[in-house]
Amino acid sequence: MGERLEGGTVIATGPECGIEMSEGQRESVARRMGIVTGPEPSQLERDLRDALVALVNVVRMQGDSALVNRRMVIESLIWIVGGAALWGLLAALL
């Protein structure tokens, strides 16, 4: 179980964390978040796990979903073709 310590939260990061991370990596993430790691898993650890999993999984879903880039690609191509056409026109005028 986690408990409040001076300067941060004690949170357990045992192997049940779910994210395959080395001890050093887990410690790195926890330290960056101002969390002191402890030996036992807890609800708070699962929250941390969920936060990280959500960050990666949801984005993966987003990448696989229908969030296609057709609109952005067409928009870019319009700028490119328009710019090239103006370039040609200007070159012809000169």
Add this chain to the structure above:
Amino acid sequence: MNGGQQARGEGSSSDRNVPTVVPRRRDAGERRGCILRKMQQDIVQRALAETLEGRLPVLPSMRIYSRFASFMWTCAAFGCASYAYLVGTSLATIGNTWVAIVGYWLGTMLGMAIVSMAVGVPCFRYGIDTVDAAKGALGVRGALVFMLGIVLSCLGWGNVLVAMTARMAGAIVALAHGRSDSATSVNAQVVVAAALVLTGIVWWLSLKGPRAVEVLTRWGAPSQIAIAALLLALMLGRHSLGSLLTARIDHVSVMSPDPHLQLTLAIEFGWNNGFTMAPFLGGITRLVAHRRIVVTPPVFGYATGAAFISGVAAMATAITGATDPMLWLTQIAGPWLSVIIMGVIIMANVGALVAFVYIGAISIQQLGVVSKLPWRAVTAIVIAPSLIVAFRTQAMLDSVMQLLTYNGVMFIGVTGVLLADYYLLRRQSLSVVDLFTMSRRGKYWYWQGVNWIAVAVLVGATAAYLLMFDPVTLRTARPFYAAGAVLPVLSVAIAVYLLAMRLSGIARRSDAEPSEPLRVEL
């Protein structure tokens, strides 16, 4: 993130429910529950901060740019900072001022459109930084080459801006003391003090993360454009638009008397300017919430803002004959108005400086040692060189500006590789998990983490570009006359990369492999 929204929602709800009478005595279980909820909120908020101040993918709900204008002004701020006036001075020497301005605008627009496709779109889609997006093509370790380029660009442009801003502060003091030759009579101690104060302010603001960038650039970039518009109006009060657009410097030899080559040179400078945004655009686009504002705001905002300010500077240089922006500024606006204008420019530069620090700080976290440090330490590392620059501002401007002329060249090859890889090989699909997997079982491991094909193409493209055109000496090879150097080099880089990847079969192999179980490598 949903959790984040819930946490914010719960917070406001609990604020509304604060009792106004003495609360009933809560039992131990309830108190423990309250403490637990508070700690959970802390964790969610820290996860949010970790995402915005680190490399984790930024989810759509966490992104800060939801409006066309705010994203456009942030992108414009990169092009509108003080160095745009120096670029304008160079444009004036091309030989035909209006051709130089229009060509430069066109080239910047083309460069930005291609950079938006190569870097902006994937970074938006996955909410990831430029370096992480490049891992699909360059390999999880090979992308460190790109990171090096990004950090060098941030340091280079950021410190040039610090030097210019500090010298501008020195010029303000000189003008206030009645010295009309403000450019040459700046007090060195004032410049050092201004640079140190500016560094401290920028560091303090960068602690606030990307929201500070958004707020500062929202008024900074329009201010820069308003100042340029004021200068144009002052010039139009004394000269016709036609004479401004056709003015030439008498005492400086022009780059070329041939109008066609003048146009090609101007467009080439614009292309290069657009490609200098390759390191920065992804770090900002990952914070954009809607796809409808991903492409046009940066292309239009950056190209138009940069070309307008550089164009005004080119006309001012041509009409006054002074190649130092502070000299022609004083001639056009007079001493007191110049003081006000420079004061506004100094404040407006701060937004771009904070943006450089933010992007540099995100990119440098690819290094394991740095990624373990808190945000304030990471930003301090990025801004630390400015403390040295403070004492050597003129040397910085003399030496680094020339090096930065090559800045866009560095990113032509990598842009070609990213375009080919993302659109033609991967069909716009990256495995985010594998981008964060530093393992030989990951999809983007290639050869010991490096895709040597991509590295070879980007090195070869840089060499080929310099053979065709040297932006400092202006030496050109014969094919340059037809379509410049960027277009042929970019096209060949895309073709060579595609061919080599297909022949080697490495892309097919990496796509066929299943994703690893979730492995986060920070």
